[in-house]
Amino acid sequence: LEVSGNEILQVYSRTDHSANVLASKLNTNFTFNLSDIETNADLYIISVSDDALEQMISQIRIKAGLVIHTSGFLSMDTLSQTSKNFGVLYPLQTFSISREIDMKSVPIFIEANTSINLKRIKEIAGQISDNVFEIDSDQRKKLHLAAVFACNFPNFMYSVAADLLGDAKLNFDILKPLIKETSEKVQDLEPIDAQTGPAIRGDERLIAAHIEMLNDYPAYQELYKAISKQINDYKKASK
């Protein structure tokens, strides 16, 4: 099968199930044996967990094809033993199976070991997204950490909010417009200029009342205290 002008030779997966699903969608052959991987492909995209990647690369040898990984954390040089041509294509987004994503708007961060390989990866990335950026491994690692704060931690705060609402017999739905606007505000404003709430106002009385309300939720109480204190410190430091 051709995808965007590229012929897909093979799919490898560690688990039979996901290999079957993907390979059948692509109408191509698949393997779950590392030793059966084609050695003569032009391009290898390794998109697995960081741990699995490091295990794989010691077991595969590729002739001269371009090998890329999609990890936010692992350095490009992790791939240096697999081929003389290697690089990275890191799409920055939160993916869940039940959500369709408009890939054209997903920023993709690329890196390569030579300028020729960079040009090839830029072409591939450009077929996927309209937002392609060249950054090095160190920057990518820091971006990946920043993304934990920008995505994973806010999502957990939504879980906490959902819990607290549940106990008040209120539906999480009523918070959705607020969550939406909070994320849209920082599309235009600097986050610190968008900050609202008791901690940035220094409303000590309300903070104390909230902390007391959380007596039955010691874990959330601890978070409330720690984050409120840091918002207040941040405000003082930026004055």
Place this chain on the structure above:
Amino acid sequence: LEVSGNEILQVYSRTDHSANVLASKLNTNFTFNLSDIETNADLYIISVSDDALEQMISQIRIKAGLVIHTSGFLSMDTLSQTSKNFGVLYPLQTFSISREIDMKSVPIFIEANTSINLKRIKEIAGQISDNVFEIDSDQRKKLHLAAVFACNFPNFMYSVAADLLGDAKLNFDILKPLIKETSEKVQDLEPIDAQTGPAIRGDERLIAAHIEMLNDYPAYQELYKAISKQINDYKKASK
């Protein structure tokens, strides 16, 4: 001036500046003396900080008009000494001066001391928003606390991310599609089902690496540890 069929008699503000701006926009008279407040209006909307509200209500006496406040935290009964008709109209949204808000989609939570007053407040709220809900003071207080977790804390996480990116010479803009998708995911999925990242995967190696990367940011390092631990505990508890 008439606003949605209501005649605005007067604007009071504690500060000359904001009173001037609002009153001139409404083309009505204004005062910054509590003792000059009209006593015969049908409706009084008190939208000030919680502290200011409690100071005000001991100083104003209203004949029979309906008095409402817009606080998420203060109970309805705070107003019982001002008039025999009182209630609450609490719009749940994060407001910043430089952002226009589509008020029709902002949920408004109402409460009143009598069913007649509730009907009147429902009419007023319905002129502002399409999402009007009746909840009691205790529920509103819990909703207000949940909103700190759903809005103020995620926004601070964006600030932390912006800081980390700045040090890597990366622009905050590159995180905006991720922030947007993270908030849009929970419009459809339960927050816990939308959770991604190292903590929910139990990726101890990556968590340790991130903590080490934050050695120069002790405050953010503390947050990273505390939130990651709670995500992991949450996962275990929900299994």
